[in-house]
Amino acid sequence: MTPGDEAVIPVPTYAFFETQVRLNGGVPVLVPATPDLAFDVPAVLGAVTPRTKLIFLCSPNNPIGRSWTTDEVEAVLSAGIPTVIDQAYLECGYGPSFAELVASHPNLIVTRTMSKAFGLAAIRVGYGIADPAVIDLLLRVRIPFSISLVAIRAAQAAVGDPRIVESRREFISSERDRLFAALAALPGVSPWPSEANFITIDVTATGRTSTDYVDEARAEGLLLRRMAAHRLEGQYVRVTIGTVAENDRFLDVFSRGVAAAGQPKLD
Numbered sequence: 001m002t003p004g005d006e007a008v009i010p011v012p013t014y015a016f017f018e019t020q021v022r023l024n025g026g027v028p029v030l031v032p033a034t035p036d037l038a039f040d041v042p043a044v045l046g047a048v049t050p051r052t053k054l055i056f057l058c059s060p061n062n063p064i065g066r067s068w069t070t071d072e073v074e075a076v077l078s079a080g081i082p083t084v085i086d087q088a089y090l091e092c093g094y095g096p097s098f099a100e101l102v103a104s105h106p107n108l109i110v111t112r113t114m115s116k117a118f119g120l121a122a123i124r125v126g127y128g129i130a131d132p133a134v135i136d137l138l139l140r141v142r143i144p145f146s147i148s149l150v151a152i153r154a155a156q157a158a159v160g161d162p163r164i165v166e167s168r169r170e171f172i173s174s175e176r177d178r179l180f181a182a183l184a185a186l187p188g189v190s191p192w193p194s195e196a197n198f199i200t201i202d203v204t205a206t207g208r209t210s211t212d213y214v215d216e217a218r219a220e221g222l223l224l225r226r227m228a229a230h231r232l233e234g235q236y237v238r239v240t241i242g243t244v245a246e247n248d249r250f251l252d253v254f255s256r257g258v259a260a261a262g263q264p265k266l267d
């Protein structure tokens, strides 16, 4: 990416794509989702210009939670532009993997991380799946010794027994479904369906701000994320799926907050 080059980024999404493009002097071309939070494939294709160097997709998408379908991805890949699909949350749910599409689409680069379902964020290991010509280029610009041997061994151990990650996937998915149903039953609360290890919750209709919920949760030792950096209209918080006990505690604190929304404030 050199100054003036463009990167097409469907939003809302992981903010890092946009900041990295800007840091490299590029121009992020942001393509909003449709009002019902679907990916707007025709708009993504319409945003491609002769200056487009990259397209960034995220599947499952943070913070929307939804996965891209294979048809949608193939439509985007047909533009022939190098396209990165960040699949950081893939192992948290049952959305499609796009690794196999690399064989038929040399412009596709799939990225994965050990930071989410594998629970190894602190070892700082991820990996990419791409055409050998792309990998060759990446290896040429990669800093030497970018990953420690300790981290490589930990990552290898983590993928050594696929049953472990499958049980994480099942646990995260069933807890996410349980939390989703409980949240959807609260007045004024609209959780977004998710295939990741988080649920983004629209709290606008409760009449309280995302800051109210985040501050209340913090006072009880819970960390909720306010979705302010995603240019979303309205009030949103994001909760990460934890243990059963943590999820129960979150539901308790959050539902009290929602109930307080209907009460007059006592000063």
Ligand SMILES: Cc1ncc(COP(=O)(O)O)c(C=O)c1O
Residues within 6 Å of the ligand: 014, 058, 062, 086, 088, 089, 112, 113, 114, 115, 121, 124, 125, 126
């Ligand atoms: C979509 C997405 N990709 C990547 C990451 C970060 O992954 P890593 O810990 O490997 O840098 C995150 C973390 O929030 C994320 O949301």
